[in-house]
Amino acid sequence: MQFLNGITLLLVYQLVGEITVRLLGLPIPGPVLGMVMLFITLMIRGKAPESVDQASTALLSHLSLLFVPAGVGMMAHFGRIADEWVPITLALLLSTVITMVATALIMQVTTRWFAGPLPEKEGGNE
Amino acid sequence: MNEPGLKDIWVYLSTSPLLGLTITLVAYGLAYRLYLRTNSNPLANPVVTSVAMLIILLLATGTSYSDYFEGGQFVHFLLGPATVALAVPLYQQFSRLRQLWLPVTISLFCGVVIAAGSSIGLARLLGGSTEIQMSLAPKSATAPVAMGISEKIGGLPSLTAVLVVITGITGAVLGTKLFEWIRVRDDTAKGIAMGVAAHGIGTARAFQVSSQMGAFSGLAMALSAFATALLVPWLVDLLAAWIPA
Numbered sequence: 214m215q216f217l218n219g220i221t222l223l224l225v226y227q228l229v230g231e232i233t234v235r236l237l238g239l240p241i242p243g244p245v246l247g248m249v250m251l252f253i254t255l256m257i258r259g260k261a262p263e264s265v266d267q268a269s270t271a272l273l274s275h276l277s278l279l280f281v282p283a284g285v286g287m288m289a290h291f292g293r294i295a296d297e298w299v300p301i302t303l304a305l306l307l308s309t310v311i312t313m314v315a316t317a318l319i320m321q322v323t324t325r326w327f328a329g330p331l332p333e334k335e336g337g338n339e
Numbered sequence: 340m341n342e343p344g345l346k347d348i349w350v351y352l353s354t355s356p357l358l359g360l361t362i363t364l365v366a367y368g369l370a371y372r373l374y375l376r377t378n379s380n381p382l383a384n385p386v387v388t389s390v391a392m393l394i395i396l397l398l399a400t401g402t403s404y405s406d407y408f409e410g411g412q413f414v415h416f417l418l419g420p421a422t423v424a425l426a427v428p429l430y431q432q433f434s435r436l437r438q439l440w441l442p443v444t445i446s447l448f449c450g451v452v453i454a455a456g457s458s459i460g461l462a463r464l465l466g467g468s469t470e471i472q473m474s475l476a477p478k479s480a481t482a483p484v485a486m487g488i489s490e491k492i493g494g495l496p497s498l499t500a501v502l503v504v505i506t507g508i509t510g511a512v513l514g515t516k517l518f519e520w521i522r523v524r525d526d527t528a529k530g531i532a533m534g535v536a537a538h539g540i541g542t543a544r545a546f547q548v549s550s551q552m553g554a555f556s557g558l559a560m561a562l563s564a565f566a567t568a569l570l571v572p573w574l575v576d577l578l579a580a581w582i583p584a
Contacts (some may be wrong), residue, residue: 286497290497
């Protein structure tokens with residue numbers, strides 16, 4: 214029952230997100246707004262209910278599975294991918310590598326600048 | 340196929356979502372077992388092997404993607420609630436996030452702009468059509484977000500979904516090696532980079548390295564989904580004004 218309640222709550226937030234995005238003509242996808250609204254709710258309540266925790270762990274622990282049907286969609290795009298395979302593969306590969314390297318380095322440098330030596334002092338001043 | 344009985348069964352199966360859904364789960368189950376067998380070798384990523392198995396199976400039986408998707412859509416649909424579910428790890432990591440909010444904000448902003456800018460720029464440089472450039476632009480965001488953005492900026496959402504998956508796989512396969520080369524050892528930085536560049540598939544990989552890297556990757560994926568949705572349409576306009584296609 215816990216799991217069912219959790220899933221229901223996630224769907225309710227997604228639904229409210231989708232409706233709000235359409236009503237207000239917002240430029241973000243419905244599930245993202247749903248995520249933001251759930252996050253704000255959790256912050257206000259001060260804890261994540263067991264049901265939501267269970268449902269989200271279940272969904273997120275097999276997140277890769279959820280991408281499989283979209284990945285199979287490659288077969289419907291074989292023609293286009295074959296036509297422009299050089300820009301597609303090179304841009305995708307290089308851009309992913311550049312993004313990953315740049316983000317990791319920026320995060321490392323800025324952490325040192327702004328956060329100082331973190332590991333030792335944690336949660337001291339509440 | 341000559342036997343009428345068998346043919347009837349096939350006619351039933353090929354029009355029912357049952358088969359598409361079942362083979363998706365069976366293929367993923369097999370792929371996941373193979374992945375564990377190879378000691379979680381990133382090259383045996385379960386998304387790669389299950390997608391390959393399914394495509395071979397569909398081509399061999401002459402089944403179209405739209406017939407397969409009748410069943411596959413039930414799994415695909417869960418990407419929506421899974422996106423909402425990201426609020427939970429985000430909330431659980433909030434105290435750590437609050438300490439690091441400035442570095443995380445800067446890295447996310449730069450990461451999202453670099454991901455979209457470099458893919459549009461490189462694709463344009465290499466002679467890709469505008470449609471390809473726009474389909475590539477949101478490729479580092481998680482699938483439902485990327486597809487929504489792609490549609491808004493003039494890409495092909497279904498092609499974007501495929502590119503998102505390939506991007507995620509690329510990040511998951513190369514990530515740990517890349518971080519070794521550039522000597523980034525902090526799990527927080529590695530997680531943020533993984534989540535920004537390779538969304539959910541990268542996050543699944545990050546959780547295998549450490550739970551801290553996984554949590555930060557999930558956090559980065561969630562925040563960058565939001566940032567991508569806000570920044571990329573604006574960035575596309577900006578780039579179009581600077582460099583005419």
